[in-house]
Amino acid sequence: MSEKVEARIKELEERLANTIPNKHTMRSINFIKAQLAKLREDLIQIASSKKGGGRGFGIKKSGDAQVAFIGFPSVGKSSLLNLLTEGSTHSKVAAYDFTTITAIPGMMKIDDAKIQLIDLPGIILGAATGKGKGKEVLAAVRSAELILIIICFREDGSINFDELNKVRNELYKAGIRLNTQSAHIVIKEQSRGGIHFNYKGHQIMNRDEVKALANEFGVINAGIYFSDNDVTPEQLIDFIMGNRVYTKEFIVINKVDLMKDSFSSEKITEMIGHDHWVMISAKNQENINQLRKKIYQELNLIRVYLKPPKQQADMNEPIILHRGDTMKILCQKIHKRFVNDFRYALVWGKSARHPGQKIKKLNHIIEDGDIVSIYTKLDVNK
Ligand SMILES: Nc1nc2c(ncn2[C@@H]2O[C@H](COP(=O)(O)OP(=O)(O)OP(=O)(O)O)[C@@H](O)[C@H]2O)c(=O)[nH]1
Ligand SMILES: [Mg+2]
Numbered sequence: 001m002s003e004k005v006e007a008r009i010k011e012l013e014e015r016l017a018n019t020i021p022n023k024h025t026m027r028s029i030n031f032i033k034a035q036l037a038k039l040r041e042d043l044i045q046i047a048s049s050k051k052g053g054g055r056g057f058g059i060k061k062s063g064d065a066q067v068a069f070i071g072f073p074s075v076g077k078s079s080l081l082n083l084l085t086e087g088s089t090h091s092k093v094a095a096y097d098f099t100t101i102t103a104i105p106g107m108m109k110i111d112d113a114k115i116q117l118i119d120l121p122g123i124i125l126g127a128a129t130g131k132g133k134g135k136e137v138l139a140a141v142r143s144a145e146l147i148l149i150i151i152c153f154r155e156d157g158s159i160n161f162d163e164l165n166k167v168r169n170e171l172y173k174a175g176i177r178l179n180t181q182s183a184h185i186v187i188k189e190q191s192r193g194g195i196h197f198n199y200k201g202h203q204i205m206n207r208d209e210v211k212a213l214a215n216e217f218g219v220i221n222a223g224i225y226f227s228d229n230d231v232t233p234e235q236l237i238d239f240i241m242g243n244r245v246y247t248k249e250f251i252v253i254n255k256v257d258l259m260k261d262s263f264s265s266e267k268i269t270e271m272i273g274h275d276h277w278v279m280i281s282a283k284n285q286e287n288i289n290q291l292r293k294k295i296y297q298e299l300n301l302i303r304v305y306l307k308p309p310k311q312q313a314d315m316n317e318p319i320i321l322h323r324g325d326t327m328k329i330l331c332q333k334i335h336k337r338f339v340n341d342f343r344y345a346l347v348w349g350k351s352a353r354h355p356g357q358k359i360k361k362l363n364h365i366i367e368d369g370d371i372v373s374i375y376t377k378l379d380v381n382k
Contacts (some may be wrong), residue, residue, distance in 0.1 A: 002043060002046045005043050005046065009043070012035055012036050015032055016032045016033070029233075030209055030213050031216065033237060034237060037237045040128070057139075059103050061143070063107055063116035064115060064301060064320035065115050066116045066143065066144045066146075067115060067116070067118065067145070067146045067295060068120060068144035069081065070137065070141055070148070070150070070171070071123070071149060071150035071163070072122050072123065072124070072151075072160075073097035073098050073122030073124075074096070075150045075152040075254055076150065077100065077119050077120065078091035078092060078093045079282035079283070080150065080252070080280075080282050081119040084108045084117055084288065085106035085108050086109075088106065089104065089106030089119075097122060098132075101121055102121065103119065103120050103121075103140050104119040105118050106118075106119065108295070110292050110295075112317070112318050113303075113320045115299065118140060121136075121137055123138075123167065125166060126170075128170045128171075128173035138171070141171070141176065142174070142245045145299065146295065147250070148249075148251075148252055148295070149167050149168070149249050150251075151163045151167075151252070152255040152258075153256060153258040156260075157260030161271050175243055175245060176244075176247060177245065177246045182238065182239065182246055183228045183235035184226070184227040184228045185226055185228075187219065187222050187223070187225075187239070188222055188225075190223065191221060194221060195219070195222055195224060197210045197211065197225075198223070198224070199227070200227045200228075202229050203226060203231060204231075205233060209233070213233060213237065217240045219240065248276075248298060249276070250276050250277070250278075250298050251276065252280060254280055255283065256279045256280060256286060257281040278291050278294055300323040300324075301320050301321070301323075302321050302323055302325070302367065302368035302369075303319075303320060303321075304319045304321055304372055305318050305319075306319060306371075306373075307346075307348075307372065307373045309379055321333065323368070324365060325365070325366055326363050327363070327366060328362040330372065330374075331362070338374060339362070341378055342362060342374065342376060343375045343376055343377055343379070344358050344360045345359045345372050346358055346359075346375070347364075347370055347372050348370065349369050349371055350370060351364065351366055351367040352370070
């Protein structure tokens with residue numbers, strides 16, 4: 001069953017690669033893209049229905065944020081986990097591929113935050129369709145908020161950038177979208193009237209193309225509205241298919257001890273496509289602290305100090321939140337009853353207009369370093 005679907009995917013991928021995009025071929029290109037999206041979904045379904053498939057490794061989330069490691073075998077993922085968690089975790093390291101066969105979680109501590117790192121088995125081509133432990137690995141990756149893609153220097157001193165693109169491609173096929181957001185699209189299905197297409201700004205697809213794509217997915221009568229410029233066919237397909245995960249990647253280039261001629265950072269940034277990367281050597285413990293700091297930065301974490309009413313603030317154990325988090329999220333993190341029983345809070349710090357500002361709104365955005373006193377309905381001596 002899956003072999004047939006895979007063969008069809010291969011055929012369509014080849015057709016897509018061999019079709020030169022222009023006005024006349026646009027329609028058939030979009031048709032192929034729609035078919036591919038459906039077939040890939042079918043493959044994921046087939047793999048998930050097999051015993052043990054698609055369920056991840058059942059790792060319980062803990063800590064303030066979760067970061068998953070992904071990369072080909074033997075790039076040094078487990079060596080890195082052991083270093084970043086300072087010996088509190090031991091994931092087996094060996095010179096042969098597929099040393100790690102399940103997910104190994106570890107806790108990295110930095111600046112009062114506890115970050116759960118998840119070491120995973122190496123992936124191979126075809127992971128998205130269930131090859132190797134691909135389904136489980138990708139399911140574990142889906143639920144992390146930051147994905148560390150690990151590549152490394154080869155023995156000849158070059159960097160294996162091919163692997164980066166292969167990993168990205170597997171993530172893409174598994175419905176994971178990196179460093180991008182879902183397009184702002186609204187689809188209102190109706191009982192009749194065909195497709196009505198409205199949009200803001202400049203668009204690359206015209207009404208006929210939008211209609212043809214929507215029809216392909218069984219959307220026949222609907223108002224379709226794009227509020228972003230230049231929505232691509234892929235974005236429209238993603239929106240209709242749903243079930244996509246939008247997350248961030250950070251690139252680790254390991255084994256820098258094998259480097260022969262030095263690389264300019266501009267060149268590496270160009271090869272990677274952005275400057276969210278770091279070069280390390282797990283073997284020589286080079287740049288490990290810098291990586292730790294980068295992970296913290298990428299997660300956009302902030303520290304908030306609680307001051308129980310009429311007492312001193314606890315400056316030793318901050319609550320860790322994400323930038324942009326609200327008072328409601330802070331309350332939830334302390335205990336869910338704080339959301340229901342919330343009356344107001346007194347706030348000192350960057351988010352307060354003056355020290356000790358009284359905040360009554362749960363949608364107030366907290367800032368790094370704020371000190372917060374929460375008063376609930378149960379506080380009798382307000
Ligand atoms: N030269 C060099 N070798 C390294 C470095 N980091 C790890 N290795 C070696 O690379 C091999 C694989 O390391 P692992 O940490 O097991 O790699 P992995 O990515 O977890 O591998 P799998 O679990 O099989 O996917 C081991 O022989 C390590 O000693 C490094 O910075 N430099
Ligand atoms: Mg490993």
